Amino acid sequence: MPLFGKQHVRLPMMNWSQVIPRPESRNAPTTRDIDCPYCGETLRVPLRAINTRCTSCHKHLRLEDVVIRGDSPLTRVTTCGMILVEPCARFSGALQGAEVVIAGRVMGTVIGTRHVEVTATGKVAGTIATRELVADDGALIDGEINILNADSSITTLTTGADHAPPKYRPGE
Numbered sequence: 001m002p003l004f005g006k007q008h009v010r011l012p013m014m015n016w017s018q019v020i021p022r023p024e025s026r027n028a029p030t031t032r033d034i035d036c037p038y039c040g041e042t043l044r045v046p047l048r049a050i051n052t053r054c055t056s057c058h059k060h061l062r063l064e065d066v067v068i069r070g071d072s073p074l075t076r077v078t079t080c081g082m083i084l085v086e087p088c089a090r091f092s093g094a095l096q097g098a099e100v101v102i103a104g105r106v107m108g109t110v111i112g113t114r115h116v117e118v119t120a121t122g123k124v125a126g127t128i129a130t131r132e133l134v135a136d137d138g139a140l141i142d143g144e145i146n147i148l149n150a151d152s153s154i155t156t157l158t159t160g161a162d163h164a165p166p167k168y169r170p171g172e
Helices: none
Strands: 031-035 042-046 051-053 060-062 066-068 076-078 082-085 090-102 105-118 123-130 133-135 140-148 154-159
Touching: 090 123, 133 140
Parallel strands: 066 082, 076 090, 082 090, 090 105, 105 123, 105 133, 123 140
Antiparallel strands: 031 042, 051 060, 140 154
């Protein structure tokens, strides 16, 4: 007896040579290391995980990437992934992520546990704390910049809206 109407449905044959194998079979990494934003503990989590709980402080951790568009009603964004503030976006509050890329306007505190980048269209008024800061030409940073060096010392720079952002490279 036919399944659908008068004829059987014929499915196309699968071309198995074009199928991408799972990460385990092609020796790709299946886990990644993250830092807990609350206690600083380093955790190993599956690559596809979107949330987890810290084994040290037992706090809930958000692992997914966050994109901020337009005028954000949020006042605090905390993730172990990447935060992107789009060029037309405005955010007021605290941003905390592993990598933070600012192309819009941010007023408040920006904490990047690994990296913070302020693009040419980005404007920050407040405090930036990170291990590595990249500020493009045309970026405006008004406030305080705290850089955590490899020897656990902190370099503090103060900038104003009438000054160009400092060019800082780790180890200088």
